[in-house]
C-alpha cells in the first residue's frame with residue numbers, strides 16, 4: 001500500500017496552501033457514549049484526521065494530562081476492545097488514527113486487531129513504544145490494508161536513523177518536538193526549526209509536529225513550518241472542561257499558510 | 261502467542277527494544293559503550309578494584325552447617341551477597357553502571373527503586389564517583405522502607421515520590437523512564453534489575469555475573485566439584501541471572517528460580533509472572549507479564565518490596581521456555597518462615613527477598629542426598645525489613 005487515505009487527507013489540505021491539523025482525544029474520557037459526538041465535532045471544526053488515544057495502565061510516553069484522562073477512562077471500564085467495537089458501530093468519513101501502546105494490541109491479537117481496525121474505518125496507527133526496528137510485529141499484518149503505521153522521529157534521532165525511518169514512513173512522519181513526554185510546554189529548543197526542515201527535505205510523506213504544542217500561538221508557529229500539527233493535551237483538557245470553543249480556536253489557528 | 265522479530269537483544273522470543281524513539285540512540289550508544297568497556301582491561305581493573313576494596317568482594321561461600329543438619333539432606337551453602345557494602349547484590353550492578361556512565365561522559369543518573377536497595381546502591385555509587393543522582397520510588401514503598409529513603413538522602417541523592425498506580429516498583433520505573441526520555445542527552449538510567457530494553461538485561465547480567473563466577477571457584481575449592489543445585493529468588497531477576505549465568509552450560513547443575521507467590525498464586529495477589537504464563541510488553545521488553553485480558557498490566561503483590569514487580573526479565577523467560585531453569589514460588593508466609601529459620605539456625609537475618617529462596621532451598625535440600633550440594637544466593641541482609649517482619653509476625657516471634 002502506498003496511497004494511504006491518511007496521507008491524501010493531509011495533502012489535500014496542503015494543496016489548498018494550508019497546514020493540516022490533527023487533534024488527539026482520549027477515547028472513553030467522559031464516557032464511550034460521547035465518542036462519536038466528539039469525533040463529529042472535531043470533523044466539523046475542520047480537523048483533517050483524528051487521533052484516537054486508547055487508555056493504558058502504564059503510558060510511559062505521556063504526561064500528566066493524558067495520563068489522567070486515561071485513568072478516568074479506565075475507571076469507566078474503557079478498553080481497546082470496547083473502543084474498537086464502538087468505532088465499528090458508526091463509521092466516519094474523516095480518517096481515524098488509533099494511538100495505543102503495544103501491549104493492549106498484543107493482548108487483542110495483532111491479526112484480529114488489524115481486521116477490526118479495517119472494519120472500523122481506522123486509517124492509521126501510532127504506537128509510541130514500537131520503534132522502527134520492531135515494527136515487523138505489525139507491518140506484516142498491515143500489508144494490503146489502507147492503514148498506515150505512522151513512525152515517530154525525535155530530536156535525538158541521528159541523521160542516519162531519520163533517513164531510514166523517513167524513507168519507510170507511511171501516512172505521515174510524526175516529528176516529536178520535545179525530548180520528553182506529551183504535555184504542555186512553554187518553550188521549544190532553538191535548533192528545532194532546522195531539525196524540522198531537514199526532516200521535510202528527506203521525507204516522502206508529510207511531516208507533522210506534535211508533543212507540547214498547546215496554544216494558538218504555538219499552533220500558528222508550527223503550522224507555518226511543517227505540513228501540519230498534532231495537538232493532544234490541550235484538546236483533552238478542553239473536552240474535559242467542556243470548553244468546545246477553545247478547540248475551535250485551536251483548529252482555526254492551524255489554518256495557517258505553509259511555507260514551501 | 262506472537263511472532264517477534266528474532267535478532268539482537270533477544271533471548272529466544274523475549275527481550276527487544278519496545279521504547280519511545282527518543283531513547284533509541286541512547287540505547288545503541290549505551291550498548292557500544294558497554295561492549296567497549298568490557299573489552300578494555302583498564303575498565304575491568306577499575307571495576308574489580310572497587311568491587312574488592314569498596315564493596316568487599318569476594319564475599320564468602322558459607323557452609324550452613326546447622327541449616328543443613330535441620331534439613332537432613334543436601335549440604336547447603338550460602339553465597340553471602342548480604343555481606344556486600346550496602347547489604348545486597350544490587351551494588352555490583354549500580355557500581356558497574358555508574359562507572360560506565362562516567363566513561364560515557366554522563367554525570368547525571370536516574371534510577372528507580374522498590375525496596376530501596378537498588379536506590380541506596382545507586383546513591384552510594386554516585387557519591388563514590390561524584391555523580392548527581394535522582395531516584396524515583398513508589399509512595400507505598402517509601403512508606404514500607406522509610407529508612408532507606410533517609411539513607412539515600414544522606415548520600416546526597418534526591419528521592420522523588422511516585423503516587424501513581426499502586427505506588428510501587430512498576431510505577432517508579434514508569435516515572436524513571438519518563439524522566440530519562442526528557443533528560444536523555446546528559447543522563448544515564450541505572451536500571452536495577454535484569455529488565456528493560458536491550459541492552460539493559462545484558463548489562464545487568466554482565467555486572468552481576470561475578471556472583472556465579474565466585475561461587476563456582478569457591479565451591480570447587482571447598483568441595484572439589486560443582487554443586488548439584490543452585491537456588492535464587494526472582495524479582496526482575498538480577499541476582500538470579502548473575503548466579504545462574506556461569507552455570508547455564510553445566511548441565512548437571514540444576515537451577516531453581518523462586519518467584520514471589522504473595523498471598524498464594526490462587527488468590528491472584530502475587531508477583532509470580534512465570535507461574536501465570538501470560539506474555540506481553542512492559543518497560544521495553546517482551547516478557548512474561550502479569551496482565552488482564554485487555555493487556556492492562558496488573559499490580560504485583562509481595563511482602564517484599566524487591567520482588568513486587570509484575571514481570572520477569574527476558575533471559576529468565578527464555579531459560580524457562582527451554583527448560584534450563586526450574587521456576588517455582590514461595591508465599592509471604594513461606595518467606596517469613598525463611599527469615600526466622602535462617603536467623604535461628606545460622607545467626608543470619610536474610611532480606612525478605614532472599615528468604616523466598618531460603619524457604620524453597622530448605623525444602624529442596626530435604627529431598628536431596630547428604631552427598632549432594634546445594635547453593636543458595638543470599639542476595640541481601642534483612643536490616644531493611646525489620647519493621648515489616650515485626651508487623652507481619654504480630655510484634656513477636658512465632
Ligand SMILES: Cc1ncc(COP(=O)(O)O)c(C=O)c1O
Pocket residue numbers: 348349350374375376377378452453454493494495496497498499500565566567611613614639640641
Ligand atoms: C536483597 C534483594 N534480593 C533480591 C531482590 C530482587 O531483585 P532481583 O530479582 O533483580 O535480584 C532485591 C530487590 O530489591 C533485593 O533487594
